[in-house]
Amino acid sequence: MARKRSAVARLANTAPVFAALGDATRLRMVARLCRGGPLSTASLTEVADMSRQAIAKHLRVLEGAGLLRSGRAGRERVWELETKRLAEIRRSLEQIAAQWDEALERLRRLVEE
Numbered sequence: 579m580a581r582k583r584s585a586v587a588r589l590a591n592t593a594p595v596f597a598a599l600g601d602a603t604r605l606r607m608v609a610r611l612c613r614g615g616p617l618s619t620a621s622l623t624e625v626a627d628m629s630r631q632a633i634a635k636h637l638r639v640l641e642g643a644g645l646l647r648s649g650r651a652g653r654e655r656v657w658e659l660e661t662k663r664l665a666e667i668r669r670s671l672e673q674i675a676a677q678w679d680e681a682l683e684r685l686r687r688l689v690e691e
Contacts, residue, residue, distance in 0.1 A: 587635035592670045595663070598643035603628070604636050608645060608659070620653065
């Protein structure tokens with residue numbers, strides 16, 4: 579039972595990530611960082627039809643969810659993906675998928691009986 583509670587706690591810990599990625603703009607930003615590596619706020623603003631201030635708000639949400647970290651490169655702030663957090667989310671999704679597979683298998687056996 580303790581194992582099940584820790585799994586539930588891990589899943590609850592991922593909720594801010596899924597909430598952050600539920601916005602299309604933030605999801606595109608994460609995808610762009612996946613493809614292009616670390617990027618400055620200015621670079622991220624160039625591809626979006628938004629102000630730098632709006633992009634900065636989205637970046638702060640992603641940072642708050644643990645998906646991004648930033649550093650300074652001269653006068654620019656450079657953003658990169660937090661790979662440990664992404665790996666944690668991936669494990670959570672795999673766990674959810676396994677639970678669904680088990681539930682569907684139980685349903686299949688029930689229907690076939």
